[in-house]
Amino acid sequence: MPLYTQVEPPEGYSAPGFFATTLDQVVGLARKNSIWPLPFATSCCGIEFMATMGANYDLGRFGSERLSFSPRQADLLMVMGTIAKKMGPIVHQVYEQMAEPRWVIAVGACASSGGIFDTYSVLQGIDKVVPVDVYVPGCPPRPEQIIDGFMKIQELVGNESLRRRYSPEYRALLGKYGIK
Amino acid sequence: MTDKIYLPADYVPVLIQSLVAFGFVAVTMFATHFISSKRKRIRTLRKDENFECGIDIQGNARFPFSVKYFLVAILFVLFDVEIIFFYPWAINFLEMGWFEFFEMLMFIALFLFGFYYILAKGALEWNKDE
Numbered sequence: 001m002p003l004y005t006q007v008e009p010p011e012g013y014s015a016p017g018f019f020a021t022t023l024d025q026v027v028g029l030a031r032k033n034s035i036w037p038l039p040f041a042t043s044c045c046g047i048e049f050m051a052t053m054g055a056n057y058d059l060g061r062f063g064s065e066r067l068s069f070s071p072r073q074a075d076l077l078m079v080m081g082t083i084a085k086k087m088g089p090i091v092h093q094v095y096e097q098m099a100e101p102r103w104v105i106a107v108g109a110c111a112s113s114g115g116i117f118d119t120y121s122v123l124q125g126i127d128k129v130v131p132v133d134v135y136v137p138g139c140p141p142r143p144e145q146i147i148d149g150f151m152k153i154q155e156l157v158g159n160e161s162l163r164r165r166y167s168p169e170y171r172a173l174l175g176k177y178g179i180k
Numbered sequence: 181m182t183d184k185i186y187l188p189a190d191y192v193p194v195l196i197q198s199l200v201a202f203g204f205v206a207v208t209m210f211a212t213h214f215i216s217s218k219r220k221r222i223r224t225l226r227k228d229e230n231f232e233c234g235i236d237i238q239g240n241a242r243f244p245f246s247v248k249y250f251l252v253a254i255l256f257v258l259f260d261v262e263i264i265f266f267y268p269w270a271i272n273f274l275e276m277g278w279f280e281f282f283e284m285l286m287f288i289a290l291f292l293f294g295f296y297y298i299l300a301k302g303a304l305e306w307n308k309d310e
Binding site: 070071072089090091092093094096097100165166171174179180 | 219221222224226227229232233234235236
């Protein structure tokens with residue numbers, strides 16, 4: 001039986017007494033297993049997230065039992081629920097105040113695309129205001145789906161180059177969302 | 181007690197201690213600029229804002245407010261401190277004689293005079309229109 005309290009070592013060169021790998025992978029390994037999510041729950045997907053944090057599903061197994069309600073300490077913005085157009089600037093500012101590196105997961109149909117609320121008052125997907133890394137479909141998605149999306153985020157975090165956030169491409173991406 | 185004459189040389193450790201303290205601050209202030217990364221991350225005005233709730237700040241916390249609040253607070257502190265002086269006096273009341281009793285009466289009289297002054301000046305008339 002695998003030991004759940006340990007993580008797989010990254011690819012590298014090992015011999016008796018030492019292990020050599022790249023800094024990117026070590027930092028990625030540390031980051032992906034200690035993500036602090038900022039829950040931005042506005043409706044029913046937030047209720048599913050409560051179940052995800054609860055004992056049965058236990059997001060703490062992935063190193064994320066510590067939710068951060070301050071964007072400055074958070075690594076992952078979890079937008080769960082319908083984002084009305086009035087709420088759009090608030091999501092945007094919370095994202096902007098998060099420290100780099102930061103990731104965003106859109107949980108549920110509403111956050112991803114507006115869902116059933118195809119109306120004048122609802123933002124048709126949060127990717128209109130912030131760059132999104134992973135979309136979780138469902139209305140609302142089950143905790144298993146949220147965890148699946150979270151593991152996709154972990155994959156992204158683990159494989160990200162340390163230089164990505166300084167690159168002109170990343171700057172251009174943020175510039176598209178008005179963050180300069 | 182022996183009469184020891186302190187020479188300026190006896191204070192050299194204090195001087196060294198202060199030099200080390202100031203030196204540490206100065207060195208770290210300069211060193212951080214050399215240690216930290218040359219690559220700069222995006223820093224915006226909104227990112228540096230005090231509040232984290234996502235809602236734009238309305239107004240300023242530092243605005244003038246009525247002087248009445250200040251008066252009430254200061255007068256409260258004044259008479260509150262007076263009460264504090266009563267406690268040790270009350271605890272030792274049985275061992276004390278008439279002298280201490282009249283001393284406390286004098287103390288209270290002083291404060292009562294202050295209270296009369298406050299009333300006479302109209303500091304507690306809050307609803308009066310100027």
